[in-house]
Amino acid sequence: MANYNKNIFVGTGGKEGINKSHYLGAVYGMERMMGRADTPVRKVLNYASDNFAKNLPIVYVLTVVGKDMFGKLGVKGLFIGDDYETFKLASDLSLQVNFEMLDEPLKKIVVYLDPSEFKSTWLGNKSIYRTRMAIDDDGELIILAPGLKEFGEDKEIDRLIRKYGYRTTPEILKFVEENDELKNNLSAAAHLIHGSSENRFRITYCPGNLSKEEIESVNFGYGDLRKMMNKYNPELLKDGFNVLPNGEEIFYISNPALGLWAYKDRFND
DSSP: OOOOTTHHHHTTTHHHHHHHHHHHHHHOHHHHHHHSSSSSSHHHHHHHHHSSSSOOOOOOEHHHEEETTTEEEEEEEEEEEHHHHHHHHHHHHHHHHEEEEESEEEEEEEEEOOOTTTTHHHHHTTTHTTTTEEEEEEEEEEETTTOOSSSSSHHHHHHHHHHOOOHHHHHHHHHHHHOHHHHHHHHHHHHHTTTOOOSSSSSEESSSSSSSHHHHHHTOOOOOOOHHHHOTTTTTSSSSSEEESSSSSSEEEOOOOOEEEEGGOOOOO
């Protein structure tokens, strides 16, 4: 869950606040974090609110956004206040609006990344951490990314991603311990963990502007975008379950930023 005091303290904490909060969440585990209002990161932020900002005139305006019956985005809830209850109420509604609980894990998920919004894996990896709780062991996540042209949003992050790749949590923890450049950029280290399947499922990226060699060098599988777009045509697919003419069943997501998907037995409080 984003927003609320995260938007205050992660920003005003500067680089150190951003890096350490992201790293704390990544090490704790994305599959223990997503869709939950009560997390170690949120506890740190709430402590900051209670001890350092109680007397500041901060008012939060929180929105819950979802699709209507015609597939158009709309505001489903508006919450205005100056305390944790505002965030908690918004989070409770978001779970109803944005969260999709599945009865069975999914063997194959296809995600489309709008090229006007997603140009890097830094942002595009929402495809991974928003769906990872829904993917079956040894399942596959196929990411159609026509706008993808880089890994990081800036040159240094891009360099670090290219150097270390998306590896398992133990591997990244070891890299951090042994390399000062990662130790001093924990936000990048956290991102590398976020983008890993932890070797539990396969990730196939289909980029518009990156080569097969580049994609595979960071530990992703590569898919030819043109061929994959022909096979999984976003214009012909609907969000959710689809059966293709060849009988293949897939689960399609047109915008990974708008939801969270999980197999119910994997989502335990």
